[in-house]
Amino acid sequence: MLLVTGASGQLGSRIHAGLVAAGLPVLAGSRTPGAFGAAGRLLDLDDPATLDLTGVGVLVLVSAGYAEDDVVLARHDRVLTAAERQGVGHVVYTSLTGAGDHLGFALAHRWTERRLARSGLRWTVLRNGLYAELFGQLAAPQDGVVTAPFGTGALAAVARQDLADVAVRVAADVATDPDAHVGRVYELAGTTAFTAAQLARAWGAEHRPVTLGAQRAALAGLHLLPFQPAMLMSMYSTVAAGLLAGTGSDLPDLLAHPPRDALATAVAAGAPGPV
Numbered sequence: 001m002l003l004v005t006g007a008s009g010q011l012g013s014r015i016h017a018g019l020v021a022a023g024l025p026v027l028a029g030s031r032t033p034g035a036f037g038a039a040g041r042l043l044d045l046d047d048p049a050t051l052d053l054t055g056v057g058v059l060v061l062v063s064a065g066y067a068e069d070d071v072v073l074a075r076h077d078r079v080l081t082a083a084e085r086q087g088v089g090h091v092v093y094t095s096l097t098g099a100g101d102h103l104g105f106a107l108a109h110r111w112t113e114r115r116l117a118r119s120g121l122r123w124t125v126l127r128n129g130l131y132a133e134l135f136g137q138l139a140a141p142q143d144g145v146v147t148a149p150f151g152t153g154a155l156a157a158v159a160r161q162d163l164a165d166v167a168v169r170v171a172a173d174v175a176t177d178p179d180a181h182v183g184r185v186y187e188l189a190g191t192t193a194f195t196a197a198q199l200a201r202a203w204g205a206e207h208r209p210v211t212l213g214a215q216r217a218a219l220a221g222l223h224l225l226p227f228q229p230a231m232l233m234s235m236y237s238t239v240a241a242g243l244l245a246g247t248g249s250d251l252p253d254l255l256a257h258p259p260r261d262a263l264a265t266a267v268a269a270g271a272p273g274p275v
Contacts, residue, residue, distance in 0.1 A: 001025050001026070001027060001055050001056050001057055001058075002019055002024055002025065002026040002027070002056070002057065002058040002059075002060065002171055002175055003026065003027040003028075003029050003041065003043075003053065003056045003058075003059050003060070004016040004019065004026060004027070004028060004029060004060040004062065005029045005043055005045070005059070005060065005061050005062050005064070005079065006029070006030070006062035006063075006064060007028035007029055007030045007036065007040075007062075008028075008030040008031070008032055008035065009062060010160060011062055011094065011160060011163065011164055011167075012030075012060075012062040014160065014161055014164030015060055015062065015164045015167045015168055015171070016028050016036075018164055018165060018167075018168035019060075019168055019171060019172065020039075022168060022172050024171075024172060024175055026039065027039055027040070027041045027056070028040050028041065029041050029042075029043030030042070030043060031043070031044050045064050045075035045076075045078055045079055046071075046075065048078050048082070051078060051079055051082035052082075052086075053079075053082050053083055053086040053088050054086055056083075056086070056088050056089075057088070057089040057090065057175065058088075058089060058090050058091075058092065058171050058174050058175050059079075059083055059088045059090070059091045059092070060091075060092045060094075060167060060171050061076070061079060061080075061091055061092065061093045061094070062094050063076075063093070063094050063095065063096075063108070063109065063112070064076065065105050065108055065109070067227065068226075068227050069105075069107050069108050072108040073108055073111055073112075076108070076111075076112045076115065077115060080112075080115055080116065080119055080121070083119075083121060084119055084120065084121060088121065089121075089122060089174075089178060090121070090122040090123065090124070090174045090178065090182070091116060091119075091121050091122070091123045091124075092123070092124045092126065092167060092170050092171050092174065092181075093112060093113070093116060093123065093124070093125050093126065094126050094128055094163070094167060095109045095112065095113055095125050095126060095127045095128065096109040096127060096128060097127045097128060097129045097130070097187060097188065097189050097244070098127055098185075098187055099189065099243060099244050099246050100130070100238070100244065102234065102237075102238045102241075102243055103231075103234045103235060103238055104227075104230045104231040104233070104234035104235075105231050105234075109127075113125055113185075122174075122178070122182050122183075123182075123183065124170055124174070124181040124182070124183075124184050124185075124186070125184070125185040125186065126163070126166060126167055126170065126186050126188055127185060127186060127187050127188055128158070128163045128188050129156055129157060129158040129163075129188055129189035129190050129244075129249070129251075130155060130157050130158070130235070130244065131157065131158065131159070131160045131163075132157035132158060132159050132160070132190065132260075132262040132263070132265040132266040132269065133159070133160055133265060133266065133269040134157075134235075134269075135155055135157045135196075135199070135239075135266045135269075135270075136199065136265070136266030136267060136268065136269035136270030136271075137269050137270050138150075138232070138235065138236075138270075139196045139199050139200075139266070139270055140269075140270035140271075140272070141200065141203050141205035141206075141270070141272060144204075144205050144206060145205060145206045145207075145208050146196055146197075146199065146200040146203070146205050146206065146207045146208070146209070147208055147209060147210045147215075148196055148209060148210075148215070148236065149209050149210050149211060149212050149214070149215045149236045149237075149240060150195065150196040150209060150236060150239045150240050151196075151209055151239075151240035152195060152197065152240075153195065153239045153240040153241060153242045153243075153244070153245065154193035154194055154195045154239075154242065154244075154245040155190075155193060155194065155195075155239045155244050155245065156189040156190040156191070156192065156193040156244060156245055156246055156247045156249070156262075157190045157193075157194070157262045157265075157266060158188060158189060158190035158191075158249075158251065158259070158262055159190075159259070159260035159261075159262055159265040161260060162188075162251060162255060162259055162260050163188060165255055165256070165257075166186070166188060166251065166254045166255060169254055169255070169256065170186075170254065186250040186254060187248065187249055187250050188249060188250060188251050188254075189244075189246060189247060189248070189249045189251070190247060190249065190251070190259065190262045191247050191249055191251060191252060191259050191262075192247060192262060192263065193244075193245040193246075193247055194262070194263045194266070196209065198263065199263075199266055199267060199270065202263070202267045203267065203270070203271065203272065212233065212236060212237055212240075215233070215236060216229065216233055219232060219233070
């Protein structure tokens, strides 16, 4: 039996759907399991009492990274402790690209990778690149102008569905061959890099990026959670510095199809709606 955590989320739902489509026995771990019917299992990483992993041979641990680091570390530690105690055979973890250590949410991923390495569990780490959809949304034009402070830096973004497809491939392999992918760390950045200026041209918009300081001031006026501004600013600055432009990736080798057009995916995600 396989189980996907965060199965109600944007990545987890795609992974779960892919495993179902592959005809594999898979449970959907979620705080709202009712949407999955008999395949749903209550799984709240903030509540140890719900961490029932009995009968699970392959656990796809989708990072619960949308919170402060101490919260995320505690969540991941709880579920891995439960996996150790309840005899889970293999953990597939969705981590962050190795080039992303300057990002404000990298710490929890690197900690979790180390926690896995010392766990005694069999494991595979999928170091996901930043989503093309996210790049498009953050760069989306306002009144015909792209102002997001990505500068001239390029990003090797990757379509979310491609990352889900890789997770499905790896989890399915492990389910049929316990020795598959053991101890492997796969880098899953996009295979092409593009800039906010390229997105602006595709939208027919002007590219006029503001400074990081101006963007930080603008974020201060929004109703964001306390940890969000630092996370967002780290994405702007890391892309602008050119640190996420590398396209060396295991992605093509793990997909059963050519990688999706990440630029087109980003354009679609940030495209202005009808007036």
